[in-house]
Amino acid sequence: MAEEVILLDLWSSPFGTRARIALREKGVHFDLREEDLPSNKSPLLLQMNPVHKKIPVLIHNGKPVCESHIIIQYIDETWGPESPLLPSDPHERARARFWADYVDKKIFPPGRTAYRSTGEAQEAAKKEFIEGLKAVEGELGDKAYFGGERFGFLDVSLIPFYSWFYAVETLTGCSFEEECPKLVRWGKRCMQRESVARSLPDQHKVYDRMSEIRKKVQAQ
Amino acid sequence: MGEELKLFGSWGSPFSRRIEIALKIKGVEYEYLEEDIFHNKSALLLKYNPVHKKVPVLVHNSKPIAESQVILEYIDETWNDNPILPRDPYKRAMARFWAKFIDEKCVPTIWKSFMSGGPEREKAHEEACELLSTLEGELKGKKFFGGETVGFVDIVASFISHWVGPVQEAAGVDVLTEDKFPMLYKWAEEFKNCPVIKENLPPRDKILAFFKARLEMLTSSYKNRV
Numbered sequence: 001m002a003e004e005v006i007l008l009d010l011w012s013s014p015f016g017t018r019a020r021i022a023l024r025e026k027g028v029h030f031d032l033r034e035e036d037l038p039s040n041k042s043p044l045l046l047q048m049n050p051v052h053k054k055i056p057v058l059i060h061n062g063k064p065v066c067e068s069h070i071i072i073q074y075i076d077e078t079w080g081p082e083s084p085l086l087p088s089d090p091h092e093r094a095r096a097r098f099w100a101d102y103v104d105k106k107i108f109p110p111g112r113t114a115y116r117s118t119g120e121a122q123e124a125a126k127k128e129f130i131e132g133l134k135a136v137e138g139e140l141g142d143k144a145y146f147g148g149e150r151f152g153f154l155d156v157s158l159i160p161f162y163s164w165f166y167a168v169e170t171l172t173g174c175s176f177e178e179e180c181p182k183l184v185r186w187g188k189r190c191m192q193r194e195s196v197a198r199s200l201p202d203q204h205k206v207y208d209r210m211s212e213i214r215k216k217v218q219a220q
Numbered sequence: 221m222g223e224e225l226k227l228f229g230s231w232g233s234p235f236s237r238r239i240e241i242a243l244k245i246k247g248v249e250y251e252y253l254e255e256d257i258f259h260n261k262s263a264l265l266l267k268y269n270p271v272h273k274k275v276p277v278l279v280h281n282s283k284p285i286a287e288s289q290v291i292l293e294y295i296d297e298t299w300n301d302n303p304i305l306p307r308d309p310y311k312r313a314m315a316r317f318w319a320k321f322i323d324e325k326c327v328p329t330i331w332k333s334f335m336s337g338g339p340e341r342e343k344a345h346e347e348a349c350e351l352l353s354t355l356e357g358e359l360k361g362k363k364f365f366g367g368e369t370v371g372f373v374d375i376v377a378s379f380i381s382h383w384v385g386p387v388q389e390a391a392g393v394d395v396l397t398e399d400k401f402p403m404l405y406k407w408a409e410e411f412k413n414c415p416v417i418k419e420n421l422p423p424r425d426k427i428l429a430f431f432k433a434r435l436e437m438l439t440s441s442y443k444n445r446v
Contacts, residue, residue, distance in 0.1 A: 051321065051354060060310075063310055065310070065313045065317075066317055067316070067317055067320055070313050070316045070317055070320070071313075073312075073313070073316070074309055074310070074312070074313040077309035077312065078309050090294050090297040090298050091280070091283050091285065091294070093293070093294070093297065094285045094290050094291070094293070094294040095285075097287075097290045097293065098285070098286060098287050098290050101287055101290065102271065135271065
């Protein structure tokens with residue numbers, strides 16, 4: 001039976017980016033379908049993710065998988081056993097999952113607030129975003145990747161936010177090179193991988209989009 | 221066997237109890253250390269979970285693991301008897317999805333419906349009922365979320381089977397009732413009566429007393445604010 005893999009996606013979403021990277025790391029051929037969000041969600045999206053109505057959604061032979069970290073693990077468990085994204089040791093796996101959860105809870109939310117807000121709110125969010133990045137930088141240490149010698153689950157989880165650096169620096173006035181130099185070096189190293197270079201949105205396009213959203217939010 | 225296994229937990233925490241349930245299902249021996257999470261966290265807890273400083277933390281051969289769902293997966297991968305997660309990747313993805321739904325949507329909304337006041341409480345209550353309805357839909361006539369036996373989602377949902385009852389009594393708010401959610405209610409009864417679950421949940425009256433006291437504290441501060 002021919003395999004059918006569809007990804008319901010949004011170019012600028014860090015969560016969609018994770019799914020694209022994971023599929024490309026595994027060499028899986030997929031049909032990438034860009035959604036027109038937020039106001040024009042496709043019937044397929046609403047049918048395949050009725051609970052959250054969000055992207056990314058991976059549809060494998062008609063069956064949907066939702067939530068980006070769950071999608072990455074599904075991809076890892078279904079394809080390319082010779083190049084695993086998650087480590088084989090249970091304790092290392094737990095660490096990777098712990099820090100991926102940390103990215104979603106402690107890095108993404110303040111980062112999002114930082115580009116949407118102004119004044120004190122922005123300062124506080126920026127500070128929190130940087131603190132979160134520094135904490136995860138501690139987990140990287142001097143390794144090439146979070147996965148050690150191998151690009152893995154946690155690398156996939158965090159790397160989409162590297163495409164945010166230029167925009168956040170410009171919009172909030174900070175320097176990630178100064179604040180978390182190891183992460184910047186790691187980001188550049190990851191960008192050498194085809195899966196990442198193809199999947200990460202262009203940092204200037206990210207800036208344009210964030211500026212647009214920011215204007216809309218401030219106008220409300 | 222020479223394996224060192226410690227669990228830092230709190231008697232009233234549903235997150236901590238999940239881990240005990242999983243370890244009991246696996247038949248694994250462990251040392252339990254009760255933490256005073258409200259007033260006096262131990263130096264060891266802060267050492268083993270410096271990022272979040274919370275329970276539960278499982279320490280296996282001196283290596284700590286934090287975050288209850290991460291710990292559950294670790295336990296399942298380390299001790300292979302009586303699997304908690306399904307083997308099939310798609311079914312695993314579904315189990316993870318519903319567990320996440322419970323922790324990120326149901327738990328905070330249900331808490332809010334008890335702990336907040338006025339219009340905020342009404343809104344949270346309505347949302348909580350919608351979420352529970354969605355969750356109930358996932359049962360689809362099965363005995364447990366895991367099918368014939370207790371699984372990952374059931375363990376994560378133990379908050380609903382055991383904490384919601386006494387907390388809603390303490391708050392005087394009906395969220396989970398038999399006539400509103402007959403299938404979820406039935407699941408809760410089945411779940412609570414499993415021997416491994418029954419032995420591992422805190423007494424209902426203790427939870428009730430604890431939350432009555434907390435609610436009094438919270439509502440008096442709310443009244444003072446308004």
